[in-house]
Amino acid sequence: MKGRFWEKLIAAGQLCAEAARNLKTFLKWILMALITGGVVGGVGSLFYYTLSWATQFRQDHSWTLFLLPVAGLLIIFLYRVSNTPEPKGTNLVIEAVRTDTHIPAKMAPLIFVSTALTHLFGGSAGREGAALQLGGSLGNLLGRVFHTDEMYKNIMIMCGMSAAFSALFGTPVAATVFAMELESVGVMYYAALVPCALSAVVAFLIAEQLKIPPEGFHLEEIPPITLGVVFQVMLLAVLCALVSILFCFCLHQGGKLMSKSFPNQYLRAFIGGLAVIVLTFLCGSRDYLGAGMDVIHRAMEGQVVPAAFLLKILFTAVTLGSGFKGGEIVPTFFVGATFGCLAGQWIGLSPSFCAALGLVAMFCAVTNCPITALLISFELFGFAAPPLFLLALAVSYMLSGYYSLYSAQKIVYDKTKPRFINRPTH
Numbered sequence: 001m002k003g004r005f006w007e008k009l010i011a012a013g014q015l016c017a018e019a020a021r022n023l024k025t026f027l028k029w030i031l032m033a034l035i036t037g038g039v040v041g042g043v044g045s046l047f048y049y050t051l052s053w054a055t056q057f058r059q060d061h062s063w064t065l066f067l068l069p070v071a072g073l074l075i076i077f078l079y080r081v082s083n084t085p086e087p088k089g090t091n092l093v094i095e096a097v098r099t100d101t102h103i104p105a106k107m108a109p110l111i112f113v114s115t116a117l118t119h120l121f122g123g124s125a126g127r128e129g130a131a132l133q134l135g136g137s138l139g140n141l142l143g144r145v146f147h148t149d150e151m152y153k154n155i156m157i158m159c160g161m162s163a164a165f166s167a168l169f170g171t172p173v174a175a176t177v178f179a180m181e182l183e184s185v186g187v188m189y190y191a192a193l194v195p196c197a198l199s200a201v202v203a204f205l206i207a208e209q210l211k212i213p214p215e216g217f218h219l220e221e222i223p224p225i226t227l228g229v230v231f232q233v234m235l236l237a238v239l240c241a242l243v244s245i246l247f248c249f250c251l252h253q254g255g256k257l258m259s260k261s262f263p264n265q266y267l268r269a270f271i272g273g274l275a276v277i278v279l280t281f282l283c284g285s286r287d288y289l290g291a292g293m294d295v296i297h298r299a300m301e302g303q304v305v306p307a308a309f310l311l312k313i314l315f316t317a318v319t320l321g322s323g324f325k326g327g328e329i330v331p332t333f334f335v336g337a338t339f340g341c342l343a344g345q346w347i348g349l350s351p352s353f354c355a356a357l358g359l360v361a362m363f364c365a366v367t368n369c370p371i372t373a374l375l376i377s378f379e380l381f382g383f384a385a386p387p388l389f390l391l392a393l394a395v396s397y398m399l400s401g402y403y404s405l406y407s408a409q410k411i412v413y414d415k416t417k418p419r420f421i422n423r424p425t426h
Contacts, residue, residue: 033195036159037202044167054120071121072269075114091408093136097154107137114325122289124315125326135164162196163203170214172200174375185368186413217300220352237395244365248403254317272322288315291330299337302351309339336362364393365400
């Protein structure tokens with residue numbers, strides 16, 4: 001009887017000790033996430049206003065486009081003088097979460113300035129992908145300031161990524177999961193859930209206080225969920241998966257082709273800037289410069305130029321392939337929304353609604369992040385027809401194969417079979 005009593009007492013003591021350890025870890029992450037969300041949220045908000053000013057200045061002064069080749073030279077110079085001649089960008093952040101790869105602190109100011117220059121002079125690039133680099137670099141830096149254990153370094157990087165994405169795009173729920181889902185397809189880093197969620201919410205609140213409006217879209221027409229509509233949505237998702245493969249292929253091959261054709265980085269950037277200028281005048285529109293959020297909004301209203309998605313792929317591949325900096329996510333939204341709007345006219349669904357489906361399906365396909373894509377649909381479109389969005393992203397995820405915007409991303413589990421493969425993406 002005494003033996004059982006002591007066994008229960010020891011077990012109770014062990015439970016109390018475990019609870020105390022968990023509470024200590026919880027409080028530590030609360031403090032670090034609050035600081036990370038505050039710092040990265042503030043820097044991310046500054047980044048947002050800098051890019052907004054750059055975009056507005058470019059639109060008000062059309063002559064800035066002619067200085068794009070010079071901006072390319074300046075960007076290359078900044079990276080080379082900082083002893084970073086071959087920057088890996090978001091791939092470096094992804095590798096750092098999964099391995100002991102070091103992220104230099106200088107990555108944050110470099111991506112901040114170079115992305116601003118790209119947007120100011122008309123390069124076709126986004127902002128959220130750059131925010132992942134900015135947030136990951138700052139998160140890593142704060143981890144060193146806090147003397148975080150090496151095993152927790154990856155969580156600090158993910159905290160920074162969530163905070164930066166949340167501040168810029170206004171989607172804290174999707175931002176939380178995106179940082180946890182991006183690195184290894186099929187595996188979620190749940191240990192980062194509390195710190196990523198808190199840092200994303202804090203960054204969102206800071207951005208809100210600084211009058212940064214969260215992204216959101218109004219859909220013109222939402223169809224009823226019928227068997228016919230289900231098949232139409234699946235057809236659209238199949239087409240989006242094919243376009244996503246084309247998009248990833250063009251971005252990767254564009255970079256390789258530019259590097260092979262122009263080994264000198266300065267010449268490559270200068271030629272790339274000239275190519276964007278020539279393409280702009282050949283197509284007779286400036287819609288494909290910068291991020292292109294205005295075109296995405298028009299697609300949500302059912303207005304689209306038939307070749308818009310192809311032109312955006314071309315402009316983005318030339319811009320990023322020649323050494324300019326910026327994100328790939330908003331161009332992905334652009335391609336998905338414009339293609340979806342166009343395809344909606346073919347398959348007989350509302351072009352506005354299909355633009356929304358295309359945006360989500362394309363994002364899911366090129367990032368291999370279906371849970372994040374579903375949450376983005378909730379936050380951007382106000383829980384409009386969740387089953388149809390779920391179906392679209394599920395089909396596009398499965399059929400997009402092993403392609404990704406990020407070569408450092410790993411497919412841990414097969415998309416079509418329940419098996420461990422741990423293979424790199426294309």
